[in-house]
Amino acid sequence: xxxxxxIQSIRSLIKAARDSGKIIGLVPTMGALHVGHISLIExxxxxxxxxVVSIFVNPTQFVPGEDFEKYPRPFENDLDICQKAGVDxxxxxxxxxxxxxxxxxxxxxxxxxxxxxxxxxxxxxQGVTTICTKLFNIVAPxxxxxxxxxxxxxxxxxxxxxxLNMPLEVVICPTVRESNGLAVSSRNKYLSEQQKKDAANIYxxxxxxQQMIDSGVKNTSxxxxxMRKILQQVPSIEIEYISIVDADTLQNIEHFTGKVLTAVxxxxxxxxLIDNILxxxxx
Ligand code: AMP
Numbered sequence: 001x002x003x004x005x006x007i008q009s010i011r012s013l014i015k016a017a018r019d020s021g022k023i024i025g026l027v028p029t030m031g032a033l034h035v036g037h038i039s040l041i042e043x044x045x046x047x048x049x050x051x052v053v054s055i056f057v058n059p060t061q062f063v064p065g066e067d068f069e070k071y072p073r074p075f076e077n078d079l080d081i082c083q084k085a086g087v088d089x090x091x092x093x094x095x096x097x098x099x100x101x102x103x104x105x106x107x108x109x110x111x112x113x114x115x116x117x118x119x120x121x122x123x124x125x126q127g128v129t130t131i132c133t134k135l136f137n138i139v140a141p142x143x144x145x146x147x148x149x150x151x152x153x154x155x156x157x158x159x160x161x162x163x164l165n166m167p168l169e170v171v172i173c174p175t176v177r178e179s180n181g182l183a184v185s186s187r188n189k190y191l192s193e194q195q196k197k198d199a200a201n202i203y204x205x206x207x208x209x210q211q212m213i214d215s216g217v218k219n220t221s222x223x224x225x226x227m228r229k230i231l232q233q234v235p236s237i238e239i240e241y242i243s244i245v246d247a248d249t250l251q252n253i254e255h256f257t258g259k260v261l262t263a264v265x266x267x268x269x270x271x272x273l274i275d276n277i278l279x280x281x282x283x
Contacts, residue, residue, distance in 0.1 A: 026141035031055040032072040032186035061127030190227035190271040240265035
């Protein structure tokens with residue numbers, strides 16, 4: 001496995017791979033790698049001949065007051081995980097490498113960045129879309145792999161790449177969960193054992209949604225009320241939002257129909273956690 005810290009060095013690795021006819025896959029990450037990231041690497045290995053993992057804690061997607069400084073950066077361990085997972089190249093640039101001068105050029109996706117997390121993290125998606133565009137321009141992958149766990153991010157990136165005719169395919173991979181249902185996340189490291197147990201109610205609330213849909217309930221406010229009750233069973237959970245939206249437009253819907261995303265964001269102690277399920281009620 002190769003490790004590149006500069007744009008020039010990752011580009012020359014990619015050029016060599018491309019010259020030998022290889023299909024390139026990119027898995028963008030912020031490091032602190034876990035089984036969720038490994039599942040993306042595995043998906044990339046199935047589809048591609050040369051898998052690049054980027055590790056970059058992107059400052060422009062953190063809103064002031066968020067956890068940019070204390071975000072975990074276990075770099076040696078990440079390299080080890082990548083090596084064992086069969087990654088071909090790790091691209092781990094410094095902030096100066098990615099933003100050598102003040103950044104005044106941004107990629108902005110409208111409308112679908114406004115609801116859900118967009119309301120609570122102003123500027124976050126602009127940072128995400130801009131860094132992903134930069135990574136796509138540097139690595140020029142055929143496929144880029146994202147997790148369903150960050151559903152809005154995946155939908156925004158897919159839409160951005162379609163709207164801007166980016167020559168790659170965005171692949172969205174299923175959410176990997178702990179045995180209690182908690183979605184695996186680098187931010188779970190902020191949680192105590194008790195808080196991890198408490199956080200299981202996030203997925204329980206999503207399962208409740210699934211059960212209600214399966215039993216024929218269509219009214220979204222009825223479902224949201226039941227989900228809220230499950231989250232409120234745990235005093236340490238502070239609900240940010242529970243939303244049931246159209247999976248393409250991300251607009252709230254009153255009646256459950258078509259392709260629907262049910263998404264939850266909460267705070268537990270020091271962590272902000274998100275999770276979601278995608279349901280397709282089309283006949
Ligand atoms: P991050 O390092 O948290 O920015 O995540 C990098 C990528 O891994 C994103 O596309 C995430 O959606 C994805 N990811 C994070 N956690 C999970 C998970 N539990 N299951 C699947 N994908 C995940």
